[in-house]
Amino acid sequence: MLLPIRSLLTGLFALLLFATPLLAAEKAIIILDGSGSMWAQIEGKARIEIARETLNKVLAGVPDELELGFMSYGHREKGSCGDIELLVPPGAGTGAAISKAAAGITPKGKTPISAAVKLAAEELKYTEDKATVILITDGLETCEADPCALASTLESHGVDFTTHVVGFGLTDEEGKQVACLAENTGGKYIAAGDETALTEALKTTVAEVAAPAAPEPAPEPTPAAAEFNLVPQVVIAEGDTTIAPDADIVWEIHKANADGSQGEYVATEYGPNYKGKLEPGAYLVRSSIGYAHVEMPVTIEAGKVAEPYFVLNxxxxxxxxxxxxxxxxxxxxxxxxxxxxxxxxxxxxxxxxxxxxxxxxxxxxxxxxxxxxxxxxxxxxxxxxxxxVGVGVAAVNAFYVEGMKVEDSNLFEEILEAKKDIQGKRKSLTYNYGPDHNFELPPGDYVLVSTVGGATLETPFSIVAGERTEVSAILGAGVVAITAPGTDKVEVFGAKADIQGNRKSFSYGFGGALQTTLTAGDYVVVASPAEGEPRETSISVVAGERLEVTVE
Structure with a gap:
């Protein structure tokens, strides 16, 4: 049922009039909805524009000593539940700054109501001082949070925390989902049932509050917050009487099925001093710290307080x-x-x-x-x-000759166990590429296999726990740069054939060129064109030297 204009104006006037004198005695933050739905129009004017005009009129009459802040959400990113920004920190004489900040809001994104109210409460140090938040929203929570549960938590932890909520065009059912933010903290919820009522109520009521006027009668005291009906106690071990107030206790609450098994998820809460209010019924409550958990069935009865005792062991x-x-x-x-x-x-x-x-x-x-x-x-x-663990460090490097380190990133260093299995093979433990590697190994005997290009060397070494061992592989190798114009493949073979007449291949490349590393000795370079006979050239590699060869 929509509220008549006269009743709506009266209610909104009562809310804002109640809030304004209170704010003069303590800090407060106004939260303005900056979600995409604020572009919706009311009689040809966007809701965001109406909100800006309303704020301007309120702020024009705000006393300079009033410590007021301003926050918005959904105004910078689409689809982000973390898009919440404190635009003006609470302080005296902030009216002009708030008006300027409101003028710069461009509605875009989601409606993280709960997270915004929680952030505003924390900014106001609600656990230490009286604090008030005024939320102006045209939508419901869209970020998978429970505003009602949040309100109860803020009320229980705050010194004197209050949230007032002004709803834009919400149905009665929708209004209940945000009204609890006010009701559970002793605040006021005012719903505008249609766009015309919203426009007139905000313009007229805020203007009346901001304008100089005779003091209004003091508002009736807000009703006390509903008492909690779930007050669990938790200890680390049986017989403990205290637990640190900042202990990382997690409470997971599910409804219990008829057979006692876990049913619908209800809430997740935090802290050793958690208190909650649940609908009467059967629940499963799980308390955790780290990887230690204990779960108990809990029955909530109307008019009674459940005080289950959890021992986490x-x-x-x-x-x-x-x-x-x-x-x-x-x-x-x-x-x-x-x-x-x-x-x-x-x-x-x-x-x-x-x-x-x-x-x-x-x-x-x-x-x-x-x-x-x-x-x-x-x-x-x-x-x-x-x-x-008991490991030592093998600091591994390879050298062409003594004092000439291999800096090639293609250098492959592999660590094997020194002992061979029954098949004559060694177990590979670890490997890496390039120079300057430290391998952490248990005490024992090992073999370092260093490979770069066509040069390979096995270097045995031993590790002692807690000690660093420098392992240097002296390859006795040089670098060969081969150019073979007009060919597709260049391959390097050992100069000497085996008993079967085959020569061992050490390295190869494509495109008529090859640069590789080879152990000092004699080799044969075979350059193969796409068509025609291969061309062969004999070379000798000297350790520590570079050899450039052209195969005509």
């Missing part, structure tokens, strides 16, 4: 992954943890997590080194454990 485990004893934790170490409840996670570097009481399995990997431990954690325990 959790402990805090800190893992310090060390390459060797007495050094700092390795920030690149991979820490894999598997908890008694079957859940698992991977993190990196020093790791601090809440875990269920019992045995947590931990695997730490640093380079090619791996260490495993099973750690028993008691409920309420804060346990720190150093896990020493």
């Amino acid at each position: 959790a402990g805090q485990l800190t893992i310090r992954p060390l390459p060797s004893p007495g050094v700092d934790p390795d920030s690149n170490a991979a820490v894999f943890t598997e908890f008694p409840n079957g859940e698992s996670t991977t993190s990196y570097g020093e790791t601090r997590i809440w875990v269920p009481a019992g045995e947590t399995k931990v695997q730490v990997t640093i380079g090619s080194g791996v260490a495993n431990q099973a750690i028993a954690v008691k409920a309420g325990e804060l346990l720190t454990r150093d896990i020493v």
Whole structure:
């Protein structure tokens, strides 16, 4: 049912008149809807234009000492729930700045009402001081949030927090979805049932409030916020009496099905001091800290307060992954943890997590080194454990000759175990490309295989835990640059054939040119044109030197 113009004007006048004297005694923020729907017109004029004119008239009569701020949402990006901006911080004498900011708003995006009200409350330090938010919106929440739940949270945590809501053209059912923002905080909700009523109400009422007038009678006290009917208690371990107020407690609330199983999702809340108001019925409430959880059925009865008691049976485990004893934790170490409840996670570097009481399995990997431990954690325990992987570092480089480092990015360095299996093969552990690599390895014997172009060298070395070993592969090689005009493929073979008469291929390229690295020695270059007979040229490569060859 639409409100008559006279009733609507009276209601809006009461709201804004109530809000204005209150604001003079404390800080407040006006939130103006900047979503795309604000371009909708009312008798030929866009809603955003009407809102700007209204603000100008209000601000013209605002006392200089009034500390007022201004915020908007949906005015910069389309489709973004994070498009919220505090355009004018709360302060005295901000009227002109707010008018200018409102004039610059271009409606575009979504309607993140809950996030905007929460941000405004935090800006006003609502947990420390009295705070008021006035929301002017022509739409409903579009960012998957619950304004009603938010209002209850702000009311319970605030010193004296109030939200007033002015709704643009919402139905009665739609209005209920935002009205609770005001009702749950002791504020006022005024709905304009049609465009004409909205226009006249905002223009007339705001103008009357802004103009000098005799003081109006004090408004009736706002009704107290509804009492909570869910007041859970949570402890880390049985017998604990306190829990840190900033503990990362998460509450997940679902309705319970008839068979007691988890049903429809209701809400997710945070903090050890959470209190809620739920409709009467059966619920499943899960309390978590880190990877420790406990779930309980909770029944909400009309007129009664449910006070379930949750014991998380959790402990805090800190893992310090060390390459060797007495050094700092390795920030690149991979820490894999598997908890008694079957859940698992991977993190990196020093790791601090809440875990269920019992045995947590931990695997730490640093380079090619791996260490495993099973750690028993008691409920309420804060346990720190150093896990020493025990690796050393192989600092690897290849050289054409002593003192002439290979800087080629195509250099391939591979680390193999020194021991061969029954088939005569070595296990590959790790590899990388280019010069200057550090490989973290457990103590033991290894072989470095360095390959660049057609030159390959195996270099054995050993690793000691906690020590750095310089591994230099002296290839005894040179670089050959071959040009073969008029050919498609250039290939380099060993000069000496094997017992079958075959020569080993060391390197090849296409397009009539090839540059490669070869171990010092004699070779044969075969240049093959698309048609016709290949051309051969014998070459000798000298270690540490460059050889340029043209095959005619």
